[in-house]
Amino acid sequence: xxxxxxxxxxxxxxxxxxxxxxxxxAQGWTDGLPVIPPTEALVGDMLKHTRRAPxxxxxxxxxxxxxxxxxxxxxxxxxxxxxxxxxxxxxASVRAVLQPQFHVGxxxxxxxxxxxxxxxxxxxxxxxxxxxxxxxFGGNVKPNGTIGRALRLVMRNVGGARPDGMEKSTxxxxxxxxxxxxxxxxxxxxxPLSVERGVPRGTSAVTVVAVRGIYALTEGTQTTGxxxxxxxxxxxxxxxxxxxxxxxxxxxxxxALGPEHAQEIARDGVDRRALRETLFERARLPVRxxxxxxxxxxGAWPADVDESNPDALVxxxxxxxxxxxxxxxxxxxHSAWMPAWNxxxxxxxxxxxxxxxxx
Numbered sequence: 001x002x003x004x005x006x007x008x009x010x011x012x013x014x015x016x017x018x019x020x021x022x023x024x025x026a027q028g029w030t031d032g033l034p035v036i037p038p039t040e041a042l043v044g045d046m047l048k049h050t051r052r053a054p055x056x057x058x059x060x061x062x063x064x065x066x067x068x069x070x071x072x073x074x075x076x077x078x079x080x081x082x083x084x085x086x087x088x089x090x091x092a093s094v095r096a097v098l099q100p101q102f103h104v105g106x107x108x109x110x111x112x113x114x115x116x117x118x119x120x121x122x123x124x125x126x127x128x129x130x131x132x133x134x135x136x137f138g139g140n141v142k143p144n145g146t147i148g149r150a151l152r153l154v155m156r157n158v159g160g161a162r163p164d165g166m167e168k169s170t171x172x173x174x175x176x177x178x179x180x181x182x183x184x185x186x187x188x189x190x191x192p193l194s195v196e197r198g199v200p201r202g203t204s205a206v207t208v209v210a211v212r213g214i215y216a217l218t219e220g221t222q223t224t225g226x227x228x229x230x231x232x233x234x235x236x237x238x239x240x241x242x243x244x245x246x247x248x249x250x251x252x253x254x255x256a257l258g259p260e261h262a263q264e265i266a267r268d269g270v271d272r273r274a275l276r277e278t279l280f281e282r283a284r285l286p287v288r289x290x291x292x293x294x295x296x297x298x299g300a301w302p303a304d305v306d307e308s309n310p311d312a313l314v315x316x317x318x319x320x321x322x323x324x325x326x327x328x329x330x331x332x333x334h335s336a337w338m339p340a341w342n343x344x345x346x347x348x349x350x351x352x353x354x355x356x357x358x359x
Contacts, residue, residue, distance in 0.1 A: 035079035046074035062105025064160030080150035099347040107210035108161035114341035115175035121194035122204030125182035132182035134330030148178025187259035188327035189266035209346035225268030236283035280320035284313035
């Protein structure tokens with residue numbers, strides 16, 4: 001979608017970092033942390049890393065239908081602390097959440113506290129130093145922290161998802177500040193997530209999913225991949241997760257395996273497809289654990305689930321393909337899973353690079 005004439009508004013403010021931050025905070029344009037004031041020069045440096053025009057309109061972002069332009073995204077990337085070379089990743093992430101299957105408006109206003117998680121694949125992750133290893137979910141690395149934050153600022157400042165307005169999370173979670181990590185392709189026994197989702201090998205891409213939180217699991221005693229899978233299945237049997245009541249919309253679950261767990265599973269001859277099938281068949285809960293609880297409503301489950309039978313097993317997702325397997329993290333026998341929000345199916349976008357990339 002391209003429409004000229006949508007240049008971002010200019011304002012003149014004090015040439016002082018503290019004063020500028022106080023002004024931006026008073027306008028409601030920050031997330032509670034200090035920001036880099038988005039001067040024309042800094043925004044211009046960001047825009048050098050795309051061939052798209054500053055006033056190109058990428059769409060409108062819910063809940064308030066803000067007009068998303070390349071220049072506005074660049075301004076929020078500056079405020080988040082991104083280096084200019086990070087901008088192609090930020091731009092792709094915004095394009096991903098604008099896809100209809102992401103449902104960005106619902107993600108922003110749900111009381112369930114969903115927040116976008118950005119998974120980066122391809123050469124750009126290594127070139128920019130996006131952390132795929134130790135502490136990859138926790139920020140503390142500039143590209144991870146600032147790229148995730150930039151997307152959240154766009155959702156807040158352009159889309160209107162602010163706690164004093166349309167943001168309605170009952171409690172939320174720290175992912176509301178931003179979560180971005182790279183897949184640990186160097187230690188993964190399988191093809192990259194992006195390739196599995198249709199992006200050509202060697203092309204950098206982002207996959208963005210709105211999730212409710214990160215649920216950690218540990219398996220440091222079992223010595224086989226089959227044993228790790230048993231523990232993973234047990235961790236997924238979580239009655240309090242609304243995912244068991246919302247799978248009909250093809251809502252995914254991210255399973256983020258630590259490299260050691262992934263390699264142990266692969267050594268037992270289990271590939272990504274077989275792992276997804278196993279999780280689909282075994283990560284189930286009986287009707288008695290789910291009926292009349294959480295978000296239960298009649299007809300929410302597949303037709304082959306007999307709701308009158310308390311022992312009938314309810315699958316976590318509608319299809320084995322709805323388990324999104326990614327390898328991430330460093331040393332240590334830990335993994336995690338992340339259930340997506342009610343209507344978010346996630347979205348993948350190739351990253352457009354001006355130099356050394358795909359453009």
